[in-house]
Structures are given as C-alpha cells and as structure tokens.
Amino acid sequence: MTDFGFSIEQERGAARAGVFATPHGAVDTPAFMAVGTLATVKALDPEDLQALGAQMILANAYHLHLRPGDEAIRELGGLHSFMGWDGPILTDSGGFQVFSLEGLRTVSEHGVEFRSHIDGSPHAFTPESVVGIERNLGADVIMQFDHVIPGQSDEAVARDASERSLRWLARCAAEVARLDSEEGPSKQTLFPIVQGGIHASLRQAAARSIRDSGDWVGYGIGGLSVGEAKPDMYRILEVVDSELPRKRPRYLMGVGFPEDLVEGVLRGVDLFDCVAPTRMGRNGAAFTRDGRLNIKRAEFRLDKRPLDDGGGGSACRRFSRAYIRHLFMADEILGLRLLSLHNVHFLVRLMRDARDAIRAGTIDAWSREWLARYLSRPVPTE
Amino acid sequence: MTDFGFSIEQERGAARAGVFATPHGAVDTPAFMAVGTLATVKALDPEDLQALGAQMILANAYHLHLRPGDEAIRELGGLHSFMGWDGPILTDSGGFQVFSLEGLRTVSEHGVEFRSHIDGSPHAFTPESVVGIERNLGADVIMQFDHVIPGQSDEAVARDASERSLRWLARCAAEVARLDSEEGPSKQTLFPIVQGGIHASLRQAAARSIRDSGDWVGYGIGGLSVGEAKPDMYRILEVVDSELPRKRPRYLMGVGFPEDLVEGVLRGVDLFDCVAPTRMGRNGAAFTRDGRLNIKRAEFRLDKRPLDDGGGGSACRRFSRAYIRHLFMADEILGLRLLSLHNVHFLVRLMRDARDAIRAGTIDAWSREWLARYLSRPVPTE
Numbered sequence: 001m002t003d004f005g006f007s008i009e010q011e012r013g014a015a016r017a018g019v020f021a022t023p024h025g026a027v028d029t030p031a032f033m034a035v036g037t038l039a040t041v042k043a044l045d046p047e048d049l050q051a052l053g054a055q056m057i058l059a060n061a062y063h064l065h066l067r068p069g070d071e072a073i074r075e076l077g078g079l080h081s082f083m084g085w086d087g088p089i090l091t092d093s094g095g096f097q098v099f100s101l102e103g104l105r106t107v108s109e110h111g112v113e114f115r116s117h118i119d120g121s122p123h124a125f126t127p128e129s130v131v132g133i134e135r136n137l138g139a140d141v142i143m144q145f146d147h148v149i150p151g152q153s154d155e156a157v158a159r160d161a162s163e164r165s166l167r168w169l170a171r172c173a174a175e176v177a178r179l180d181s182e183e184g185p186s187k188q189t190l191f192p193i194v195q196g197g198i199h200a201s202l203r204q205a206a207a208r209s210i211r212d213s214g215d216w217v218g219y220g221i222g223g224l225s226v227g228e229a230k231p232d233m234y235r236i237l238e239v240v241d242s243e244l245p246r247k248r249p250r251y252l253m254g255v256g257f258p259e260d261l262v263e264g265v266l267r268g269v270d271l272f273d274c275v276a277p278t279r280m281g282r283n284g285a286a287f288t289r290d291g292r293l294n295i296k297r298a299e300f301r302l303d304k305r306p307l308d309d310g311g312g313g314s315a316c317r318r319f320s321r322a323y324i325r326h327l328f329m330a331d332e333i334l335g336l337r338l339l340s341l342h343n344v345h346f347l348v349r350l351m352r353d354a355r356d357a358i359r360a361g362t363i364d365a366w367s368r369e370w371l372a373r374y375l376s377r378p379v380p381t382e
Numbered sequence: 383m384t385d386f387g388f389s390i391e392q393e394r395g396a397a398r399a400g401v402f403a404t405p406h407g408a409v410d411t412p413a414f415m416a417v418g419t420l421a422t423v424k425a426l427d428p429e430d431l432q433a434l435g436a437q438m439i440l441a442n443a444y445h446l447h448l449r450p451g452d453e454a455i456r457e458l459g460g461l462h463s464f465m466g467w468d469g470p471i472l473t474d475s476g477g478f479q480v481f482s483l484e485g486l487r488t489v490s491e492h493g494v495e496f497r498s499h500i501d502g503s504p505h506a507f508t509p510e511s512v513v514g515i516e517r518n519l520g521a522d523v524i525m526q527f528d529h530v531i532p533g534q535s536d537e538a539v540a541r542d543a544s545e546r547s548l549r550w551l552a553r554c555a556a557e558v559a560r561l562d563s564e565e566g567p568s569k570q571t572l573f574p575i576v577q578g579g580i581h582a583s584l585r586q587a588a589a590r591s592i593r594d595s596g597d598w599v600g601y602g603i604g605g606l607s608v609g610e611a612k613p614d615m616y617r618i619l620e621v622v623d624s625e626l627p628r629k630r631p632r633y634l635m636g637v638g639f640p641e642d643l644v645e646g647v648l649r650g651v652d653l654f655d656c657v658a659p660t661r662m663g664r665n666g667a668a669f670t671r672d673g674r675l676n677i678k679r680a681e682f683r684l685d686k687r688p689l690d691d692g693g694g695g696s697a698c699r700r701f702s703r704a705y706i707r708h709l710f711m712a713d714e715i716l717g718l719r720l721l722s723l724h725n726v727h728f729l730v731r732l733m734r735d736a737r738d739a740i741r742a743g744t745i746d747a748w749s750r751e752w753l754a755r756y757l758s759r760p761v762p763t764e
Contacts, residue, residue, distance in 0.1 A: 038708075038709075038712045038714055039705075039708070040709060040714045040716045042714065042715060042716075043715040043716070044716070045716060045719065045720075046700070047696075067708065067711060067712050068683065068704070068707075068708040068711065068712075072683065072684060072704070075684055076684065076686060076702065076704050076705070077686075082702075082704075082705055082708075083705065084700045084701055084705070301450065301454065302454060302457055302458065304458060304459075314429075318428070318466045319466055320458065320464075322450070322454070322458050322464075323421075323458070323464055323465065323466070325450075326420075326421070326449065326450040326464075327420075327422060329449060329450065330420045330449050330450075332420055332422045332424065333424060333425040333715060333718060333719070334422045334424075334425070334426070334427060336715060337427065337715070337719075338427075
C-alpha cells in the first residue's frame with residue numbers, strides 16, 4: 001500500500017491533472033486504460049500499447065478464472081509476467097460479468113452461483129473467493145466483488161444491490177487482511193466500488209459509507225454506462241464527485257466513448273476503461289476528431305487520407321483509409337489490428353490532451369471546442 | 383532493368399551467398415520471402431517484417447485483381463505505397479491460383495477464363511492482361527503468366543503445360559515491351575518460370591529454351607511442392623540448377639518448409655516464398671529447431687519455456703508457450719500474430735544462418751547438422 005500514491009498537479013473546477021503511483025510505475029491522469037479481458041488487449045501486442053503511450057491496462061478475474069485459470073497464472077509468475085506487460089494492471093472482479101449471465105446465475109447474500117458461458121460448468125463467486133482469484137492474478141489494483149444491476153433499475157432494486165455491495169466490500173477487505181497475515185502482505189490495493197444506479201440519494205449514501213469505512217487508495221464508480229441516459233450518468237458523477245475524497249483517484253468503470261471521457265474528466269474522474277475502442281475497431285468503426293467513421297463504407301474505396309487528419313498515431317502515419325477499408329473487405333487481421341491501435345491511441349491521446357489542458361488552465365474552453373467538433377457530424381448509418 | 387543486379391559473394395558446391403539488388407533495395411540471398419497475398423502478410427504488420435529482418439515480400443496478382451482491383455492500387459500509388467512496404471516486392475502472376483480453380487476455369491492457348499472464388503463473377507487472364515495487372519500493382523519483380531499443373535501429372539500433360547508456358551513467356555515479354563514503348567519504361571523486371579513437372583527432360587528443355595530466349599534478371603522454378611514426392615523435387619532442382627545460368631538468382635516458387643529451404647539452398651536456389659509459416663502459425667503450429675510443435679497440446683499448459691530455446695525472435699524473447707497456448711485456446715488474435723511472427727522469423731533467420739555458413743565455407747556440415755536435429759523428432763499427431 002505504501003507503493004501507491006496520488007498527487008494532484010493542477011485542478012480546474014472538478015477536473016484534475018495528477019499522477020497515480022503504483023508498484024509497477026506511475027500513471028499520468030486523467031488516463032484511459034485499455035482492456036485486456038483475457039490477458040491480452042484484443043488484436044494488439046503489449047509493445048503496441050507501450051508505443052502508443054498506454055500506461056495502465058485491465059484484465060478480468062471472471063474470464064481468467066475460467067481460462068486459463070487464476071492458479072495457472074499464479075504458477076506462471078502472475079499476470080505481469082504471463083502477458084508480458086510490466087506496467088500497472090488493474091483486475092475487474094467479474095461482478096459485471098457474472099451478473100450479466102441472466103438465467104445462468106443465482107444471487108444470495110453469500111455470493112453468486114453461476115454457469116460458465118463457455119461450457120456451462122458450475123462455479124460460485126463470493127467476495128472471499130474473488131479476492132483469492134485476484135490475488136492469484138497479481139494485478140496492482142484489484143476491484144471489490146460488487147452487485148451490478150441494469151442501468152434503469154428502480155430504487156428498491158438499486159438500494160438492495162448497493163447495500164449488498166457495501167457488505168461485500170467489508171468481506172473483501174477482511175479477506176485481504178486474512179491473506180496478508182497468512183501469506184505475508186501483497187503489493188496489491190483493493191478499490192471499493194460506489195453503486196446505487198441512477199438514484200442520487202443511494203449514490204450519496206454509498207459514497208459516504210465507503211468513505212467512512214477507510215482511507216482507500218482509490219475509488220471505483222460502477223454501474224454506469226449500462227443502459228441509463230447520458231444526462232443521468234453525468235448527474236450521478238457530480239453527486240459522487242462531491243462525496244468522495246478529492247485527494248484520491250476515482251475510476252469510472254466501463255466508460256469509454258470519447259465524449260463520455262471528456263464529460264467524466266470535467267466531473268472529477270481520473271481513470272477510465274472500456275472495451276469500446278477495440279470492439280468497435282474490430283467492427284470497422286474508427287474514432288476521429290470529427291466523430292465516428294465506418295471504414296467499410298464504399299466512399300473510402302479510393303480515399304488516400306489517413307483515418308484522422310493530424311491523428312498522429314501509427315495507423316494514421318502509415319496507411320490510407322483505402323488500404324484499411326481493403327483489409328476489412330478482405331477479412332484481413334491487420335485491419336482489426338490497425339483500427340484497434342487507432343482507437344486505443346485516440347483515447348489515450350484524448351486523455352493526454354485533457355491533462356495538458358487542465359495543467360494549462362484551459363480545460364473549459366478545450367472541452368467545449370472538442371465536444372462541439374466531435375459531436376458536430378452525425379454518426380453515419382452503418 | 384539497370385536497377386537490378388546479382389552479385390555472388392561466395393559459392394560452395396551449388397550453394398551460393400549473394401546480394402540481389404532491386405529498385406527498392408538489396409536482398410541478401412539465400413532469402414525467404416513472406417507472402418502478402420492480399421497486400422498484407424496475414425496477421426503481421428509491415429513494421430514487424432522489417433523488425434524481424436525480412437527484406438523482400440510477395441503479393442498476388444490474382445487476389446489483388448479481384449480485391450481491391452489492380453487499377454485501384456495503381457490509382458492509390460502502387461503496392462509499395464498502398465501496403466506501407468518500401469522494400470522489394472515480387473508479384474506472382476496468379477497462374478497457380480487460376481489453375482487451382484478446378485471446375486471454374488477453361489484453358490485455351492489464348493489464356494484462361496475463370497470465375498472468381500469470391501462471387502463467381504467471370505474473368506479472363508491472358509499473358510498480356512496479367513502483365514497489365516502486374517504493371518498496375520507496380521512490384522519490382524513480376525512473374526510471367528504460366529500454366530501450372532498437379533505435381534503427379536504425366537509427361538504428355540506436363541509437356542503441353544511447359545511448352546504453353548514458354549509461348550506465354552514470349553507474349554508476356556512482348557507485352558512488357560509494348561507497354562514500355564507506350565507508357566515509358568517501368569522499373570520492373572519480368573521473371574520467366576521453368577515448368578515441366580517431375581520430368582527431367584522437360585525441365586531441361588524448358589530451362590534451355592528460357593536461357594536461350596534472353597538474359598533474364600532472374601529465373602523462377604515453378605510447379606514444385608504441389609503434391610510430388612520430396613526426392614522428385616530435389617532431383618528436379620539439380621537438373622534445373624545445371625541448366626540455368628549460375629550468375630543469376632533462382633527463385634523456387636511456393637516452397638517454404640524449413641527442410642525444403644535447406645535442401646533448396648544446397649541445390650543452388652536463392653529465393654523462396656510460401657504461405658506455410660503464416661498459415662501454419664494461424665493453425666497453432668510453430669517451427670522449432672527440433673521440429674514442429676503444436677501449441678494447442680495440453681502439455682504446454684504450464685510450460686514457461688519459449689517456443690524455441692535460443693530462437694531469439696520477438697515472440698520467444700517475450701512470451702512462454704503457456705501464454706501462447708492460452709491465446710489459442712481463447713481464440714485471441716495475438717496468438718495468430720505471435721506464431722506468424724515466430725514462423726516467419728524462423729525462416730528468415732534460417733536463410734541468414736545458411737548464408738553465413740556458405741560464406742564461412744561450412745554449409746555442408748551446417749546443413750547436415752541442422753537437418754539431423756530438425757528431423758530427429760517426429761511431428762506429433764495433431
């Protein structure tokens with residue numbers, strides 16, 4: 001825990017530019033973390049991530065528990081060594097995944113029984129077992145096991161899940177302490193997760209309860225971007241921002257559309273993650289400063305321009321839209337790689353630009369202009 | 383044509399170490415050329431190829447004529463610019479591809495009518511039209527349009543195809559001359575292809591006829607590794623070696639198993655190409671100095687060793703067999719990339735090592751030892 005720290009270099013309204021220190025290195029915030037669900041950021045190589053300036057990445061406890069198994073990864077030296085990434089890693093607990101297994105899971109206060117999405121085999125997650133899995137994986141930051149609900153859930157459902165998540169947080173922390181005393185202290189830190197759906201009073205209560213339960217290294221904000229309206233998400237971020245300690249990093253889980261990152265930064269968020277840049281990239285969608293572009297469209301057949309004029313990433317420097325379109329039309333793997341590379345670079349750079357604007361005191365004007373340009377062109381029908 | 387040249391640095395028996403100069407740079411021979419059928423070496427990035435030491439690569443006239451169209455590529459600045467590869471490129475004429483379209487093609491002296499393997503649309507290739515396509519693509523070396531037959535064809539079939547290929551060579555050369563006088567000279571060179579199946583007298587006649595028809599920059603040897611027995615292939619290489627001018631590079635088309643490369647070098651071959659390293663890589667097979675390895679096998683689940691001890695490639699330096707196996711079991715794209723990277727590097731390095739051995743005068747002992755080790759372990763049942 002002493003290997004972790006957060007220093008704020010500059011604040012401007014709720015937005016802040018900081019540095020999050022971890023045992024595997026520092027992360028300049030605000031930052032976007034690419035998602036390597038199965039210990040690989042899909043279609044990319046760790047060398048690519050390093051080259052494009054990614055500092056911290058994610059992996060997923062649910063998926064790695066099923067394949068190849070968290071004990072296998074422990075035996076192979078832990079996630080950093082296994083996947084060839086020496087920088088900071090965060091593991092999500094798998095809460096989101098097991099609660100998405102509608103019809104394949106049973107929830108109780110004890111935990112969740114579920115069937116594997118791969119082969120239907122039975123499994124059970126408890127706060128304690130998930131901490132054990134995340135310890136085996138060995139990421140720097142491990143997320144608590146939480147109860148995730150759909151974005152439009154009513155207040156009773158949201159309260160039940162939020163309060164259960166708080167009780168599970170205590171059990172996660174107790175299990176960390178038990179393992180620390182049994183095996184010696186790990187170099188990991190546990191992040192709590194603020195839940196409560198789109199209900200301000202629940203979010204407020206959850207944030208206060210977590211804040212009062214200890215001085216956490218950082219705070220997760222979960223259960224957003226799961227089907228609720230965008231204004232609801234922005235409103236909840238403002239509520240949570242005012243309740244969480246400002247001196248710690250806040251991590252908005254699963255949020256990765258460019259406009260949401262900018263709106264999140266303006267509301268005091270420091271860390272983001274999402275599969276969007278790689279998943280959309282594999283489907284042929286590229287982020288550009290003028291909005292989203294579908295590279296498969298016929299209009300790009302002879303287009304010599306890069307994906308994003310002045311984008312500056314490896315794909316933009318080297319290849320035309322026409323070439324990348326050809327790769328997609330011919331089902332070539334390099335196409336998946338280039339758009340994934342481009343989109344991850346786009347978000348990493350977006351957060352670097354936001355950071356520079358906060359430090360320069362220009363974040364308000366910068367974000368207004370950025371959003372106006374990005375949202376000015378309607379997303380083409382795909 | 384003046385931009386091309388071949389200098390032999392050292393000979394040892396039939397084997398030679400040389401340098402093949404092209405308008406886009408020099409190639410140290412013997413060399414393996416990776417195949418980028420659709421203007422991309424599958425699962426790899428041009429930067430990868432450069433980093434692993436590949437100097438010259440292939441693309442395919444048949445495939446690129448269908449997608450995205452050779453005229454589109456010409457409009458986009460030619461293959462080098464289109465695919466982001468500034469080194470030497472060779473295009474195969476598509477003879478192998480159209481003759482593989484059994485049931486979808488009609489052959490006459492004029493050329494071949496065929497239906498696209500993608501959408502069944504009708505097309506026709508003639509020696510003249512193929513030269514036009516290859517000129518649009520703009521590779522450094524363009525291969526003649528030839529008549530390719532199965533490896534076990536009888537002498538009558540083989541004679542007919544071989545003699546037609548010779549007549550088509552003359553038509554290709556005439557078309558190059560016509561276009562040169564019409565549009566100005568291109569910076570391309572046309573390679574003839576020696577055909578004749580496994581019939582020594584036909585190969586001899588074809589090689590002599592080609593040799594007598596002009597002083598070609600280099601010579602293709604086609605129609606091998608297409609189903610014939612390996613001893614037949616090696617015997618034919620010896621026949622062809624003794625008939626072709628020694629001062630020019632010889633290119634053995636479509637041959638890419640490690641043992642065949644070594645046997646080819648010993649018989650005077652300078653250039654090789656094959657889809658084997660990338661296709662086998664995508665199927666989970668890795669070349670190692672001890673033979674082939676199927677990474678999906680359960681025995682590699684916890685194997686911390688690199689694919690090939692001392693292999694020295696980017697995949698071996700960074701990842702364990704256990705990790706790469708995990709990627710394959712989880713259908714992750716990085717697995718396809720890493721084994722493709724590994725296998726192409728393996729062949730590029732194999733040819734570099736052979737070159738060093740020729741220059742050091744140790745090629746006989748080196749190749750004996752190399753083959754003994756590579757062939758000592760039976761290929762596991764997959």
